[in-house]
Amino acid sequence: MQQSHDCPQDQVGAWLSTDRSRRLAFLRWLSRGGHLTDCRLPEPTRQKDPRHDIDPEDQLALARQLLHYPDSASIEDRAAACLILLYAQPIAKIAALATNDIKVRDTGTYLALGPEPVLLIPPLDDLVTALPVAKPFGTASTLADARWLFTGKNAGTHLHPASLMRRMNQLGIVARASRNTALLHLASTTPPAVFASLVGIHINTATRWAELTGSAWNNYAAARR
Template identity: 30%
Template sequence: MRTSPSLTQDQRMAWIRELLNGASESLPYRVAGILLLLYAQPLVKVVTLEMSFVDDKPAGMSITLGQRPTGVPEPFAQLLRRHVTNRPNLRTGAGPDSPWLFPSTLAGRHLHPNTVMDRLRELGVNLLGARNRAIGELVLEVPPSLVAEALGYSPKVAFLHADKAAEPWARYAGLSLRSP
């Protein structure tokens, strides 16, 4: 039987706290790491996020990772706001008009995914384990089809993670119809 690497939920939460509050890394890498740890986003996708995917309204912040916007909880919203207003590398190419949430030092480009991966690995973050734990926790809270839609995953992948988490939502309707 093949196993996938994973963090414990305590390890995942410790990394989220560190990236939210710690000074172990610069702001862009902290934001990228939290997108991995909170929303199970692969870093190759994180670095290609555009500014237009982030919507900050008085009612709250959201980010579009899948088919529709997903809420950004505090205190991560505060950190993301700081990053949006202080993006690095804006003196190249498009300047402040750069469409990228994570602009590169190369004009008109976004950060290379390996740059972000290497920085987070140097900190000690198990990238695949973090993503597996994040999606595993999300499918425990929300039906896998909704997780897939909100985060840009295929329903098949979300249901596989739900099965691994021992919470197959396919049986949910049948369980709710049973008498107590």
């Protein structure tokens, strides 16, 4: 078997032996990114499940398209899709976002997805701030409730999560898999306590994702103190 200078094949096998299912997914993610070029990974024992395996580069390419090309989808669908692809937000939570969740400050536009509002990257900030004025036309406009960023068909309601799910599927987005891919990226680049607060997940969940990526954030809190 071939070996990598940075990660010998026998070490890969030993690491997989203790938690094969989760660790193998992480190693395949590294391999797709070109970080394990000389290591051989076990062949999958079953067909790839698209709900749990999305190429991060493909996801990033889709996010770029939706961010920068107005003709790619409606403002609502582009904003919702990017909240899934980049900020790992669940469909039900996106559908229920309210106008008062937007915080415009001197430092930029923030969106309250968790206890600590997250600074939105451009041009997503413009998409989100446009949502309160991107309401339906005609009769539906009289039913639109100004409280919601994503208005529903019935008076006073926000968009139903099932409707938003169908719209995301039409864009080629599988919500669970896209969220997992986004969480892997966040967990590998941001301390668990930070991204848990920003995207609105429990610290224990964030810690498990960090462990899955192998990120060394254990001493981060102590270092800050």
